[in-house]
Amino acid sequence: MKKNYKLIIIGGGLVGLSTAYNLVTNYNGYSTVKGEDILVLEKNKFFNDKGSSAGSTRQFRYQYTEKYMTELVIQSIPDWQKLQQFTTNSLIEHVGSLWFGDPKLPTTEGGINPAEKTMDKTGVPYSNLNKTQIENWYQFKNLPDDYVGFYQKDGGAINLPETLKTFYSQASIAGVQMLENTPVLDIKKENGKYTIQTGEHEFTTEKILVSTGAYVNDITKYFDKQIKLDIWDMVSAYFEKTNPNIDYPTWFAFQQPNDENSNLYYGFPELDWKYKNYIRVAPDYPFAIYDSPSERKKPTSEDFKGTEEWVKNHMTDLDSNAKFKSTCMLGLPKNKNKLLYLDFITDDKNVVVQTGGWVAKFAPTFGKICSQLLINGRTDYNISHFKIESEDLK
Numbered sequence: 001m002k003k004n005y006k007l008i009i010i011g012g013g014l015v016g017l018s019t020a021y022n023l024v025t026n027y028n029g030y031s032t033v034k035g036e037d038i039l040v041l042e043k044n045k046f047f048n049d050k051g052s053s054a055g056s057t058r059q060f061r062y063q064y065t066e067k068y069m070t071e072l073v074i075q076s077i078p079d080w081q082k083l084q085q086f087t088t089n090s091l092i093e094h095v096g097s098l099w100f101g102d103p104k105l106p107t108t109e110g111g112i113n114p115a116e117k118t119m120d121k122t123g124v125p126y127s128n129l130n131k132t133q134i135e136n137w138y139q140f141k142n143l144p145d146d147y148v149g150f151y152q153k154d155g156g157a158i159n160l161p162e163t164l165k166t167f168y169s170q171a172s173i174a175g176v177q178m179l180e181n182t183p184v185l186d187i188k189k190e191n192g193k194y195t196i197q198t199g200e201h202e203f204t205t206e207k208i209l210v211s212t213g214a215y216v217n218d219i220t221k222y223f224d225k226q227i228k229l230d231i232w233d234m235v236s237a238y239f240e241k242t243n244p245n246i247d248y249p250t251w252f253a254f255q256q257p258n259d260e261n262s263n264l265y266y267g268f269p270e271l272d273w274k275y276k277n278y279i280r281v282a283p284d285y286p287f288a289i290y291d292s293p294s295e296r297k298k299p300t301s302e303d304f305k306g307t308e309e310w311v312k313n314h315m316t317d318l319d320s321n322a323k324f325k326s327t328c329m330l331g332l333p334k335n336k337n338k339l340l341y342l343d344f345i346t347d348d349k350n351v352v353v354q355t356g357g358w359v360a361k362f363a364p365t366f367g368k369i370c371s372q373l374l375i376n377g378r379t380d381y382n383i384s385h386f387k388i389e390s391e392d393l394k
Contacts, residue, residue, distance in 0.1 A: 005039045005177070007374055008196060008205040010184055010219055011212035012042030013053035014160075015354045017167035018367025019209050021083075023374075024174035032375055035175025039203060041196070043183035043215075047164055052213040052330040055236060056274040058158040058360035059250045059266065061097045062124045063150075065110035068385055069339065070122045072362055075381065079364035086170050089162045095269050097155020100134050101254030103148050112254055116150060126152040139246055139316045157250050157268050158360050167367070187222035194350070207374045208351045214293050214331040216355040225345050226394040229331035229356060232286035235299050237322035238278040239311050241270065246317035248279060253314075261285050265310045275324055281315070283307050299327060331356045335392050342369060342386040349377050353388065 007023065009016045020040050023033045044050050064070045084091050103112040119126055131147045134140055138151075172178060179201075186197040187208075196203045210219045214231045252266040264284035270277065287303035290296065304322045312320035333341065333356050340357025344350075352373045359366055365381070372379040 002195065002202045002204045004193075004204045006033055006037035006205065007039075007207045007209070008194075008203060009038070009040045009209045009211065010196075011210065011215075012040045012046050012178065012180065013051060013211060013213060014164060014167075014360060014363050015366050015370065016040060016042075016209065016211035017164060017171060018363050019211065019370040019374075020171035020176045020367075021167040022364070022367040022371040024171055024176060025082075031174065032371060035171065036177065038171075039177045039179065039205075040171070041182050041184060041198065042178070042180045043212075045180045046168060046178065047161065049326065050329075051215065052328060053160070053164065054328040055326060056160055057268050057271060057280060058160055058358070059097065059155070059252075059268070060092050060094075060158050060361045061152065061155040061250070062119065062122075063097065063099065063110065063115035063126070063152055063155075064118055065106075065114035066339070066385070067118050067121055068382060070118050070124065072365065072381070074122065074124075076362050076365040079368060083163070083166055083364045087162060087166045089159060089273070091159050091163050091166070092156050093159070093269075093271060094154055094156040096249040097152045098129075098134070098138055098149060098249045098251040099152075099254065100129065100140075100143070100149025100251070101147055102256060103254075105254045105256065112149060119152070124152065124154075126150045138251070139248060140314050141316055142313055151249070155250055157271055158363075159271070159273055160360065161273065163360075163363060167363075184219060184222075187219070206350055209370050209374060210345065210351065210353045211355075211370070213355060214329050216331065216353060217292070220345055220353065223346050223351060227341065227353070227355060227388065228334040228392055228394055230334055231290040231293055231295075231329060231331050233288045233290065233296060233299075233327055233329045234282065234284075234286050235303050235307070236280060236282035236326050236328065237304055237307060238275050238280050238324040239315075239321070240319040240323065241277050241279060241317060242319055243317035244277060248315075252284070253310075261306050263306070265307065278323065279318060281307055281311055293329060296329065299325075330358070333357070333392065338386070338392065340386055341388050341392070342366065342383050343388040344373065345388060
């Protein structure tokens, strides 16, 4: 017998669990959907490290080249504050955000000068810095003389595991059904409803959210759609503090590419929830780019060399040998005019897809947007920049 749900969420990562949480969140005393009418399907275990929700930290920042992205961060603040009420652990450590390097260099993260212009337009405060100030105040060293930057005091580090667990626990308490190790094997539309086939179960529903990250095309193929994505596989590591008193804000270094790589790096302070006396530093470039996650391979020690050299040459009081190595895989739109996708994928507007980009800082708000799209067929937020258009499909 087929089990029917009002909504089924495929993909139990950050956006999927946020959507489940938002669907059962009380607005004016009423939840949007009863928990027992919602099912979340996760093909691996919940809280796994196999996709774009891997790792323990993400940067929270206001600065973007695009004004609409900064505005979306500002709009997310009340949603973060509401989510924080459900846990005693901090979801965001507001340690500040430091950007520095070549001010003219554009990257997938934006650029220093364009970000400053956006902050000016949106009223986000920041302090300009020269090379000497960056080195003296924030413990970096051997920077080129022409490097400049800014410090934005409200940026910080997102506690990713706690955010995921808070979404999960609040949705579960409200009755949302959670199934892990349950890959989707087929989806068909019959009599106005979608039938989802897994290995052991068959479910029907009117509405679907696809939030499977880099694996999105494994699901959208059932709707005869394939999204053009570059799948980035990225490494990360932790570096031991040789001086227990040293610390850093969250930071990003904009640099000209060298012969080996694009030479972009970012990092975090020491954080309570992961590896005491260690600091995470990572490259903002992939060690491999795929057309499909099925091509995934393991990194080699060479893929960590650039980060180790950066730490050795430009950071103080850290052992430059990478420890606690990990990877994270995400999709980025091949369309360079798009940062991410959040849109309907079917003509009946009953299937919503979110994929691509770095969206952790918007996590509670993106779940709200997906909820609004699924329930109302529209959203209060401006998501026109995230549309899936014909040029974005294979």
